[in-house]
Amino acid sequence: MAKEGKTQSPEYAELKRRFGWEWNGMRLHEYYFGNMIKGGKGIDKNTNLYKKILADFGSYENWEKDFKATGAMRGIGWVILYYDGNEGRLFNTWINEHDGGNLCGAKPILVMDVFEHAYMIDYGLKKADYIEAFVKAIDWTIDPKMDSWIE
Numbered sequence: 001m002a003k004e005g006k007t008q009s010p011e012y013a014e015l016k017r018r019f020g021w022e023w024n025g026m027r028l029h030e031y032y033f034g035n036m037i038k039g040g041k042g043i044d045k046n047t048n049l050y051k052k053i054l055a056d057f058g059s060y061e062n063w064e065k066d067f068k069a070t071g072a073m074r075g076i077g078w079v080i081l082y083y084d085g086n087e088g089r090l091f092n093t094w095i096n097e098h099d100g101g102n103l104c105g106a107k108p109i110l111v112m113d114v115f116e117h118a119y120m121i122d123y124g125l126k127k128a129d130y131i132e133a134f135v136k137a138i139d140w141t142i143d144p145k146m147d148s149w150i151e
């Protein structure tokens with residue numbers, strides 16, 4: 001469209017405006033399905049990630065409580081455990097829809113879908129039960145390269 005001189009068109013503007021929403025919708029679903037495994041896989045206590053969870057949240061249980069509470073908030077979107085390398089900190093973050101609230105420069109570690117479609121069929125209005133089931137299915141396998149980045 002740029003080559004054709006159409007950068008002033010509404011179509012060009014809308015493609016640009018919607019790109020982040022569509023992109024994140026795709027990528028977040030890849031992460032979401034990628035970070036679950038039937039029966040779950042516990043976190044390795046020797047990883048930098050585990051040590052960082054303790055340092056930033058006080059305990060794994062505190063982290064989990066905050067992660068679940070973030071997911072239980074009203075609205076549709078995602079909960080992402082992010083690691084930000086610049087600050088050296090983990091954050092449990094609410095994402096509105098796919099695009100509102102993503103932390104620029106931070107790496108998503110764990111992603112949970114909290115759009116209704118993620119739980120309505122199996123759990124109805126019992127969002128808390130879905131979140132509980134999700135937490136039990138977390139695959140805490142962490143790429144050693146990623147883990148070495150966490151300080």
Ligand SMILES: [Fe+2]
Nearest residue numbers: 113115117118
């Ligand atoms: Fe979804």
